[in-house]
Amino acid sequence: MGNRAIELTEIPASYRIPAEAYYDEAWLEKEKRNIFGRSWLYAGLESELPEPGCYKTVSVGLDNLIVVQDGEGELNAFHNICRHRGTRLVSAEGKCASFVCPYHKWGWGLDGRLRGIPKNEQFEDLDPAELGLHKASIVNWMGLLFVHSDETPSLSFEQWSLGLADELSVFKVDELQVLRQESFTFDANWKLYIENHVDWLHLWYVHPKTLGSLTHDHDQVMHFGSSFVSYDRVKPKYAEAAAAANPLPELPHLKAEDQRFSETGAHFLFPNLPIFTGSSFFAITELVPLSPSKTQMNVTLLGLPGGNVDIFMKGFKEITKDEDATIIASIQENVRSTRYKVGPIAHTYEKAISNFHDHYLDLIEG
Ligand code: FES
Ligand SMILES: [Fe+2]
Structure with missing residues (x-):
């Protein structure tokens, strides 16, 4: 394993996020401002913006952004807010030559520069150079787009994703195709899903059948700051059957790489992006809080064509939805209980x- 991983054994494990963070509306507002508003967030695929003028909108905490390919083929991110009186400029996705506010028709180029103001004699003292669209930040990592609400974030995406981006670059996501995009909702706070995603202890008990062919050896887990990478080997006696039952074509470029990349991988990019990998796929599972107790998971499955995607997705959702999301929903039912308090956690x-809580609490408290 790489030597960039951080050893966590000196820090005692503890569970520190308070109960109200799992049910309180005002707390979710604070998360939108301080967690989502200060993080690099997954914003979709480069392939969604194939030509100049193609744009899509994304929410980043309290902010609405536009991500657009400009006339030079560059990707830009702007706040989706009119500099006159704050109207939302565009919604959903589309293609345009400029952004024109539906209210009083101020217009901006795809580079965010103010281009026109009707009845401009009404605005004599105005300096167009000062009224460009507010800039946000965008990064294209292997065809996956990440945005940040600030024009100059305190951490670059490279710093934010630390070793995770390096580690997962062998999957060459930009050479893969979208095999399926699907969403589902579940009745639990988004953080309970993250905590479950990084929890090794539950593997034996929540997934005895679906993941029962894996060893659950804990020797291929790496922490990179707030990110997390892990691989779980198949038990030798199941290896042949597992390979034969794989419904998706293998990714040939993994053959030359370390064996771990072909095992079952579960990774995490703070704050809301579990990623799953295997010998034949790369799956992004973005978590979007709809309320303190309801979360949407947007699954994007990437791989190579020619397999049986329905069978793969059935197995994938059995684990993520029927098993994981169901068990955490039964915690959600108890977070307002007078007896709700997390006991000792496995060291x-x-x-x-514990690591997730460290980074979460650092950010939420500003
Ligand atoms: S609010 Fe956008 S032009 Fe007036
Ligand atoms: Fe799980």
Whole structure:
């Protein structure tokens, strides 16, 4: 394993996010401002913006952004807010030559520069150079787009994703195709899903059948700051059957790489992006909080064509939806209980929860 991983054994594991963070509306507002508003967030695929003028809108905490390919083929991110009186400029996705506000028709180029103001004699003292669209930040990582609400974030995407982006670059996501995009909702706070995603302890008990062919050896887990990478080997006696039952074509470029990349991988990019990998796929599962107790998961499955995607997705959702999302919903039912308090947590197998809390609390408290 790489030597960039951080050793966490000196820090005691603890569960520190308070109960109200799992049910309180005002807390979710604070998360939108301080967690989502200060993070690099997944914003979709480069292939969604194939030509100049193609744009899509994304929410980043309290902010609405436009992501657009400009006339030079560059990707830009702007705040989706009119500099006159704050109207939302565009919604959903589309293609345009400029952004024109529907209210009083101020217009901006795809580079965000103010181009025109009707009845401009009404605005004599105005300096167009000062009224460009507010800039946000965008990065294209292997065809995956990440945005940040600030024009100059305190951490670059490279710093934010630390070793995770390097580690997962062998998957060459930009050479893969979108095999399926699907969303589902579940009745639990988004953080409970993250905590479950990084929890090694539950593998034996929540997934005895679906992941029962894996060893659950804990020797291929790496923490990179707030990110997390892990791989779980198949038990030798199941290896042949597992390979034969794989419904998707293998990714040939993984053959030359370390064996771990072909095992079952579960990774995490703070704050809301679990990623799953295997010998034949790369799956992004973005979590969007709809309310403190309801979360949407947007699954994007990338791989190579020619397999049976329905069978793959059935197995994938059995794990993520029927098993994981169901067990955490039964915690959600108890977070307002007078007896709700997290007890001792496992010093190794639940350590990553503690790590998640560290980074979460750093940000939420500003
Ligand atoms: S609010 Fe946009 S032009 Fe007036
Ligand atoms: Fe799980």
